[in-house]
Amino acid sequence: xxxxxxxxxxxxxxxxxxxxxxxxxxxxxxxxxxxxxxxxxxxxxxxxxxxxxxxxxxxxxxxxxxxxxxxxxxxxxxxxxxxxxxxxxxxxxxxxxxxxxxxxxxxxxxxxxxxxxxxxxxxxxxxxxxxxxxxxxxxxxxxxxxxxxxxxxxxxxxxxxxxxxxxxxxxxxxxxxxxxxxxxxxxxxxxxxxxxxxxxxxxxxxxxxxxxxxxxxxxxxxxxxxxxxxxxxxxxxxxxxxxxxxxxxxxxxxxxxxxxxxxxxxxxxxxx
Amino acid sequence: xxxxxxxxxxxxxxxxxxxxxxxxxxxxxxxxxxxxxxxxxxxxxxxxxxxxxxxxxxxxxxxxxxxxxxxxxxxxxxxxxxxxxxxxxxxxxxxxxxxxxxxxxxxxxxxxxxxxxxxxxxxxxxxxxxxxxxxxxxxxxxxxxxxxxxxxxxxxxxxxxxxxxxxxxxxxxxxxxxxxxxxxxxxxxxxxxxxxxxxxxxxxxxxxxxxxxxxxxxxxxxxxxxxxxxxxxxxxxxxxxxxxxxxxxxxxxxxxxxxxxxxxxxxxxxxxxxxxxxxxxxxxxxxxxxxxxxxxxxxxxxxxxxxxxxxxxxxxxxxxxxxxxxxxxxxxxxxxxxxxxxxxxxxxxxxxxxxxxxxxxxxxxxxxxxxxxxxxxxxxxxxxxxxxxxxxxxxxxxxxxxxxxxxxxxxxxxxxxxxxxxxxxxxxxxxxxxxxxxxxxxxxxxxxxxxxxxxxxxxxxxxxxxxxxxxxxxxxxxxxxxxxxxxxxxxxxxxxxxxxxxxxxxxxxxxxxxxxxxxxxxxxxxxxxxxxxxxxxxxxxxxxxxxxxxxxxxxxxxxxxxxxxxxxxxxxxxxxxxxxxxxxxxxxxxxxxxxxxxxxxxxxxxxxxxxxxxxxxxxxxxxxxxxxxxxxxxxxxxxxxxxxxxxxxxxxxxxxxxxxxxxxxxxxxxxxxxxxxxxxxxxxxxxxxxxxxxxxxxxxxxxxxxxxxxxxxxxxxxxxxxxx
Numbered sequence: 001x002x003x004x005x006x007x008x009x010x011x012x013x014x015x016x017x018x019x020x021x022x023x024x025x026x027x028x029x030x031x032x033x034x035x036x037x038x039x040x041x042x043x044x045x046x047x048x049x050x051x052x053x054x055x056x057x058x059x060x061x062x063x064x065x066x067x068x069x070x071x072x073x074x075x076x077x078x079x080x081x082x083x084x085x086x087x088x089x090x091x092x093x094x095x096x097x098x099x100x101x102x103x104x105x106x107x108x109x110x111x112x113x114x115x116x117x118x119x120x121x122x123x124x125x126x127x128x129x130x131x132x133x134x135x136x137x138x139x140x141x142x143x144x145x146x147x148x149x150x151x152x153x154x155x156x157x158x159x160x161x162x163x164x165x166x167x168x169x170x171x172x173x174x175x176x177x178x179x180x181x182x183x184x185x186x187x188x189x190x191x192x193x194x195x196x197x198x199x200x201x202x203x204x205x206x207x208x209x210x211x212x213x214x215x216x217x218x219x220x221x222x223x224x225x226x227x228x229x230x231x232x233x234x235x236x237x238x239x240x241x242x243x244x245x246x247x248x249x250x251x252x253x254x255x256x257x258x259x260x261x262x263x264x265x266x267x268x269x270x271x272x
Numbered sequence: 273x274x275x276x277x278x279x280x281x282x283x284x285x286x287x288x289x290x291x292x293x294x295x296x297x298x299x300x301x302x303x304x305x306x307x308x309x310x311x312x313x314x315x316x317x318x319x320x321x322x323x324x325x326x327x328x329x330x331x332x333x334x335x336x337x338x339x340x341x342x343x344x345x346x347x348x349x350x351x352x353x354x355x356x357x358x359x360x361x362x363x364x365x366x367x368x369x370x371x372x373x374x375x376x377x378x379x380x381x382x383x384x385x386x387x388x389x390x391x392x393x394x395x396x397x398x399x400x401x402x403x404x405x406x407x408x409x410x411x412x413x414x415x416x417x418x419x420x421x422x423x424x425x426x427x428x429x430x431x432x433x434x435x436x437x438x439x440x441x442x443x444x445x446x447x448x449x450x451x452x453x454x455x456x457x458x459x460x461x462x463x464x465x466x467x468x469x470x471x472x473x474x475x476x477x478x479x480x481x482x483x484x485x486x487x488x489x490x491x492x493x494x495x496x497x498x499x500x501x502x503x504x505x506x507x508x509x510x511x512x513x514x515x516x517x518x519x520x521x522x523x524x525x526x527x528x529x530x531x532x533x534x535x536x537x538x539x540x541x542x543x544x545x546x547x548x549x550x551x552x553x554x555x556x557x558x559x560x561x562x563x564x565x566x567x568x569x570x571x572x573x574x575x576x577x578x579x580x581x582x583x584x585x586x587x588x589x590x591x592x593x594x595x596x597x598x599x600x601x602x603x604x605x606x607x608x609x610x611x612x613x614x615x616x617x618x619x620x621x622x623x624x625x626x627x628x629x630x631x632x633x634x635x636x637x638x639x640x641x642x643x644x645x646x647x648x649x650x651x652x653x654x655x656x657x658x659x660x661x662x663x664x665x666x667x668x669x670x671x672x673x674x675x676x677x678x679x680x681x682x683x684x685x686x687x688x689x690x691x692x693x694x695x696x697x698x699x700x701x702x703x704x705x706x707x708x709x710x711x712x713x714x715x716x717x718x719x720x721x722x723x724x725x726x727x728x729x730x731x732x733x734x735x736x737x738x739x740x741x742x743x744x745x746x747x748x749x750x751x752x753x754x755x756x757x758x759x760x761x762x763x764x765x766x767x768x769x770x771x772x773x774x775x776x777x778x779x780x781x782x783x784x785x786x787x788x789x790x791x792x793x794x795x796x797x798x799x800x801x802x803x804x805x806x807x808x809x810x811x812x813x814x815x816x817x818x819x820x821x822x823x824x825x826x827x828x829x830x831x832x833x834x835x836x837x838x839x840x841x842x843x844x845x846x847x848x849x850x851x852x853x854x855x856x857x858x859x860x861x862x863x864x865x866x867x868x869x870x871x872x873x874x875x876x877x878x879x880x881x882x883x884x885x886x887x888x889x890x891x892x893x894x895x896x897x898x899x900x901x902x903x904x905x906x907x908x909x910x911x912x913x914x915x916x917x918x919x920x921x922x923x924x925x926x927x928x929x930x931x932x933x934x935x936x937x938x939x940x941x942x943x944x945x946x947x948x949x950x951x952x953x954x955x956x957x958x959x960x961x962x963x964x965x966x967x968x969x970x971x972x973x974x975x976x977x978x979x980x981x982x983x984x985x986x987x988x989x990x991x992x993x994x995x996x
Contacts, residue, residue, distance in 0.1 A: 011423065011430045013423050013427075020419070025310070026310040027310040027354060027356040027357055028356070029356075029411065029412040029415035029416050029419070030415050030416075030419040030422075031419065032419070032423075050310060054310050054311070054312065057310075058312045058314065060312070061312045061313075082419070085310075085311065085354045086311070086313075108426035108427075108429065109419070109422050109423045109426045110422075111426065112422040112423070112425040112429065113418060113419060113422035115422075115425075116418065116421070116425075249314040249316065249317075250314075252315075253314055253315050253316070258307065
């Protein structure tokens with residue numbers, strides 16, 4: 001593991017972590033009581049949260065499959081969190097055993113866990129870095145050792161940008177990453193939004209409050225604002241849509257989706 | 273839960289065949305538990321995933337020798353497919369209970385009774401639930417352990433990184449080139465690094481045994497302890513000062529000290545951090561540089577810079593305080609340097625410096641070397657009027673003892689200019705200039721003596737200096753003009769010509785005669801352009817007279833030539849040029865050369881004069897009789913006129929004339945005439961004189977008796993008067 005060069009962040013597992021809360025929503029046990037407590041509190045405001053997460057996972061799975069079928073077999077998953085079922089490397093390497101995956105997260109526990117999970121997989125790595133410092137990611141030796149940035153890469157920003165506040169300029173970070181990627185690269189993105197949630201903004205706002213309390217503010221952005229992350233990309237059909245609407249496997253599936261799965265937006269763009 | 277109306281089974285399966293019924297069961301199962309799963313699989317995929325499990329359940333139901341244990345595995349498979357929600361188990365059990373026998377009961381090779389089927393189905397549910405629970409428990413434990421281990425790894429990584437950081441900080445602290453110390457707010461020293469200990473003399477205990485506020489030094493700047501108090505009270509974040517400390521051996525350590533306040537995470541003042549840089553060496557170096565900048569490297573005496581600092585201090589107005597300055601220049605030092613070499617000259621200067629130093633040992637006295645062989649001695653106090661004379665006397669007698677240099681004895685003498693006066697009246701530059709001028713007076717008087725400054729002598733020197741520097745611009749600005757003094761035929765009293773006399777109309781000093789500035793112009797070389805101007809102007813004027821006054825015979829113009837002009841290579845060419853351009857004939861011009869300028873003149877010097885004489889220009893020997901006139905030499909010189917100095921005619925102003933003067937003039941005239949030289953006399957002031965000189969045979973005369981020098985139009989009117 002690449003350690004930060006100077007004064008590392010302390011590891012305090014008495015503070016809830018969004019990665020471990022995410023794991024809890026998905027039925028995993030890679031979490032501690034503090035994480036579960038925070039997650040349960042958030043679910044009091046938005047009981048369908050696990051469905052939102054599940055829809056995220058399902059979108060990611062379909063989008064990764066789309067990437068492999070369109071010939072992109074390098075993946076850079078930023079904000080990968082705690083590895084659980086249906087990880088990018090599982091989905092991608094099932095379709096193309098040569099697929100290479102670099103995971104990035106800034107949560108030390110998630111990184112340590114990913115390391116354990118990825119042991120023995122020489123086509124997948126995990127790097128400790130922060131989306132707010134794209135240069136650190138692009139210059140990371142592990143990532144550079146695995147991915148060839150001269151060839152197209154699928155960049156996954158799944159359920160991560162809504163944790164970056166405007167003061168940290170997420171648009172600049174996304175643009176910097178885009179500029180470093182080869183033409184033909186894909187951006188796979190989901191983002192939370194008040195739009196699509198089957199609740200009033202006041203009700204859903206309770207969830208936002210929980211995340212603010214644990215010092216990981218959840219930034220709800222409008223569809224237009226989310227669309228701006230795709231500057232420099234051409235949207236792949238069907239564009240920026242609710243997660244279940246992005247290339248559903250069957251019309252029947254769509255009909256049976258949970259209403260909470262429609263919270264937020266998903267899309268894939270291709271760099272010209 | 274309703275029975276689904278349509279099957280999503282494989283197309284090759286008969287809808288009502290056993291396979292179709294199995295698929296129907298899997299579909300129902302999938303629909304029941306999909307909502308409680310967290311899988312990322314789509315519903316059809318999930319259903320495909322359940323199909324083998326459904327087949328397994330169907331097979332268990334129909335085994336000949338019934339054994340429910342394999343249903344354990346089906347429960348475990350559900351957990352593996354991320355159906356970890358307890359609802360997934362209850363929904364599964366409900367689906368098995370309601371539909372397993374219904375859709376799969378008749379599918380097997382063995383026909384089962386309804387009772388038997390229900391019993392088997394119940395046993396299958398027990399086993400499935402057991403398998404699910406066990407798998408979920410194992411998975412939960414495994415994941416809990418995994419995440420705990422990851423947290424531990426992350427923490428130990430972080431600790432290692434922190435440790436590495438600390439180790440780096442420790443290394444910085446330990447090996448820093450500056451001294452670092454940390455103390456609490458009471459001033460107790462908590463940590464110091466080796467550098468700081470070394471700076472304080474190497475004893476750690478010496479540093480630690482004192483509180484910070486005990487490190488007082490008499491040379492502390494006045495505000496340092498105020499800054500300290502403000503800092504420990506939390507009113508100041510940091511301060512930087514230059515601060516001395518005592519080392520354990522009592523010597524002084526000078527530091528550049530920066531103290532910062534360290535606060536805890538709540539912002540309360542906690543520690544003070546001191547960073548100190550040892551500047552002792554640098555201070556010493558600065559002192560040395562200051563010494564070198566203010567002392568003469570050869571003799572070690574204070575130099576010009578330091579002397580001026582002291583002199584200015586001595587001249588600053590202070591009641592009752594006076595100063596006395598001796599400005600010494602060695603006599604003939606250049607000769608010593610030239611003959612014995614610079615090394616010997618330098619040794620001599622060192623010896624002189626030593627002797628001078630021994631002359632000025634009282635408080636308020638100093639000796640300095642200004643450069644070369646120029647030294648000064650300064651005395652200050654209320655009684656310098658007497659002291660400075662004594663000082664000058666001591667210096668001269670200190671020099672009087674011969675010096676041994678390279679085995680030979682040398683006597684060095686010096687000239688001293690002495691300036692003395694009250695403080696607060698003159699600037700250092702004025703005093704030094706006065707001393708310099710006075711020193712030159714002492715030197716001019718023969719050296720080996722001192723002279724006292726005198727305001728009039730200074731003023732003269734200063735005026736001379738001012739005139740010298742103003743000369744070039746004066747010529748450009750046309751401040752010079754020419755007056756003409758008539759030359760009169762003694763025989764008939766007619767105006768025979770005029771001598772051109774240059775004047776300077778100085779903007780401050782008024783009209784100055786040639787004695788005031790011609791020597792200066794000679795000295796600076798300006799005489800050449802000035803002389804040319806005088807020649808051009810007089811010749812032009814003479815020509816003008818010629819044209820206006822055709823009936824009075826040829827009118828001559830006399831112009832003085834200075835020694836420098838005489839040596840100038842262009843003298844002949846320029847004179848010819850001036851004559852040609854004006855149109856004046858050469859015979860109307862007379863150039864006056866002083867006798868002294870021609871003493872010892874060789875042929876090279878006389879050649880241009882000869883050339884001019886050959887052209888017809890008259891050459892007059894001016895001031896004849898004032899030098900050591902070499903009468904024999906007269907034959908060699910290309911002169912045609914002798915101008916007798918006024919000193920010969922003074923004795924004839926009154927009747928009866930001095931008989932010796934008469935004899936001398938008579939002799940000279942006789943001699944001149946025998947050499948074919950005309951004689952002009954100057955300084956004729958009375959009619960008696962004029963008559964006497966006429967009787968003695970002199971040819972021409974000039975003087976106040978006839979006319980004072982004046983503007984050119986006055987000559988003109990004299991001519992007109994003549995003509996009448």
